[in-house]
Amino acid sequence: MPEPIRAAGGVLCRPAGDGLEVCLVHRPRYDDWALPKGHLDHGEPAILGALREVLEETGRSGRPVLALPRVAYDLPDGRPKTVDYWLMTVTGDEGPVRDTDEVDSVEWLSLADAAERVSYADERALLEHVAGLPPVTSVAVLVRHAHAGERKKWSGNDALRPIDPVGQAQSERLADLLAPLAPQRLVSATPLRCKQTLEPLAAALGGMPIVMDGGFAEPADADEAPAKAKLAAQRLLDLRSHGLTVVCSQGKLIPRLLATLADAADPAPYKTSKGEGWLLTWSGERLLGSSRL
Numbered sequence: 001m002p003e004p005i006r007a008a009g010g011v012l013c014r015p016a017g018d019g020l021e022v023c024l025v026h027r028p029r030y031d032d033w034a035l036p037k038g039h040l041d042h043g044e045p046a047i048l049g050a051l052r053e054v055l056e057e058t059g060r061s062g063r064p065v066l067a068l069p070r071v072a073y074d075l076p077d078g079r080p081k082t083v084d085y086w087l088m089t090v091t092g093d094e095g096p097v098r099d100t101d102e103v104d105s106v107e108w109l110s111l112a113d114a115a116e117r118v119s120y121a122d123e124r125a126l127l128e129h130v131a132g133l134p135p136v137t138s139v140a141v142l143v144r145h146a147h148a149g150e151r152k153k154w155s156g157n158d159a160l161r162p163i164d165p166v167g168q169a170q171s172e173r174l175a176d177l178l179a180p181l182a183p184q185r186l187v188s189a190t191p192l193r194c195k196q197t198l199e200p201l202a203a204a205l206g207g208m209p210i211v212m213d214g215g216f217a218e219p220a221d222a223d224e225a226p227a228k229a230k231l232a233a234q235r236l237l238d239l240r241s242h243g244l245t246v247v248c249s250q251g252k253l254i255p256r257l258l259a260t261l262a263d264a265a266d267p268a269p270y271k272t273s274k275g276e277g278w279l280l281t282w283s284g285e286r287l288l289g290s291s292r293l
Contacts, residue, residue, distance in 0.1 A: 009037025170275030
């Protein structure tokens with residue numbers, strides 16, 4: 001099987017009365033109405049490609065708040081294609097459409113009207129899925145610290161073990177990934193490697209301070225991990241009122257923390273590699289989604 005062609009896009013929404021309006025674009029090449037989307041550049045993360053395509057095709061910046069179901073189909077020549085979509089809220093002022101070769105008209109419609117107007121059944125199903133969601137009330141990002149060598153080869157205080165060159169590259173990649181989401185607060189567990197993981201992001205955000213919080217540090221005693229995860233989960237819930245918060249924690253705590261938030265018995269699906277993370281989305285007290293970044 002050939003590798004699928006990868007694309008990304010967004011369901012870009014704005015408040016309208018008691019509901020939402022969604023942005024559709026008209027593409028003269030196909031004479032269709034569609035959600036803004038496009039092919040990913042080589043090596044481009046899907047979430048960044050979605051942000052870029054939405055801005056180019058609509059003239060509006062968006063903030064991803066929830067990963068939506070992936071759309072997959074075969075092109076007329078038989079090649080498979082996948083499109084990753086995010087529910088996005090509008091940020092910033094309206095600007096001109098940048099990709100005028102691709103888009104000649106933009107319209108804001110209610111979700112119901114957009115579902116009628118859109119030209120493709122899979123995008124209609126996506127809009128119907130969004131219409132059935134409760135309102136998103138808060139979003140947070142949880143990441144695991146970047147690579148920091150090997151614990152057994154570090155002779156000093158483990159809390160002072162720094163990230164290594166691989167970890168520095170991972171932290172810079174995280175900054176590239178998360179800065180476009182415009183975080184409003186950065187919180188780090190107390191180990192140095194957690195703070196260092198967020199430093200490139202802090203610099204990209206104009207020197208945003210990093211708040212140290214021992215509640216997100218893994219316990220020295222493994223038997224304390226379940227109780228510590230519950231405390232960390234509650235702390236993360238408390239931080240939602242500060243706008244989009246990025247929290248850097250540790251590998252032995254994150255899976256249990258996420259399982260606690262999701263009310264799941266098994267933490268194994270939430271195992272997180274170093275330098276990677278999750279977009280967490282709530283409606284009130286209900287966790288709507290935990291999406292790997």
